[in-house]
Amino acid sequence: MQTATSIPSRFSADLPIAFPLDLPAVRPSHGGLPRWQVRRVTDYIDANLGSTLRTASLAATLGLSVSHFTRAFKHSVGVPPRVYVIRRRLAAACEAMVGSSMPLTTIAHAHGFCDQSHFTRTFHEVIGLSPHVWRCLNARGAGDGPFVSEQKQAIELAIVEAA
Numbered sequence: 001m002q003t004a005t006s007i008p009s010r011f012s013a014d015l016p017i018a019f020p021l022d023l024p025a026v027r028p029s030h031g032g033l034p035r036w037q038v039r040r041v042t043d044y045i046d047a048n049l050g051s052t053l054r055t056a057s058l059a060a061t062l063g064l065s066v067s068h069f070t071r072a073f074k075h076s077v078g079v080p081p082r083v084y085v086i087r088r089r090l091a092a093a094c095e096a097m098v099g100s101s102m103p104l105t106t107i108a109h110a111h112g113f114c115d116q117s118h119f120t121r122t123f124h125e126v127i128g129l130s131p132h133v134w135r136c137l138n139a140r141g142a143g144d145g146p147f148v149s150e151q152k153q154a155i156e157l158a159i160v161e162a163a
Contacts (some may be wrong), residue, residue: 006076031071031072031075032073032076033062033072033073033075036134038063038076038077039095040062041061041073041081042056042077044061044086045088047089047094049089049092049112050109050110050111053085053112054153055069055070055081056072059139075126085112086122089112090110090122090123090126090127093108093111093123093131094138096111096135097134097135098102098111098135098138098139104116104119104120104131104132107119107131108120
């Protein structure tokens with residue numbers, strides 16, 4: 001799995017471009033969810049990324065009230081369930097973008113976004129780049145030719161100058 005430099009976002013100041021797909025560390029303190037509940041709900045999220053995931057349905061998988069679940073999930077994982085779901089969808093979409101040449105619209109629909117515009121807007125808010133630019137920068141075999149490497153350098157230079 002690739003990792004890259006951090007880009008500031010409104011959800012987290014240190015969210016990597018290539019998201020780690022591992023489960024976040026569960027804090028072993030009082031007030032959160034036990035490890036087995038975190039595992040159960042995150043497995044449910046990962047299995048249903050392409051469908052609508054409401055906080056009520058996530059809480060129902062554990063038999064908890066929405067308010068208790070939301071507070072305990074945030075305490076255990078570090079972010080609210082809504083943000084976690086967005087990050088997981090984006091991480092799965094990044095994997096799909098790097099691993100295939102599917103159109104962005106298809107990837108957006110397969111990962112729970114209502115359309116490509118919603119996907120692009122969310123991707124840009126969290127990662128700071130459009131999905132197309134991110135795909136170009138992280139494409140496998142991006143160094144396969146002088147034109148591709150020149151294009152990649154031009155994109156990277158534009159990103160640095162914009163910052």
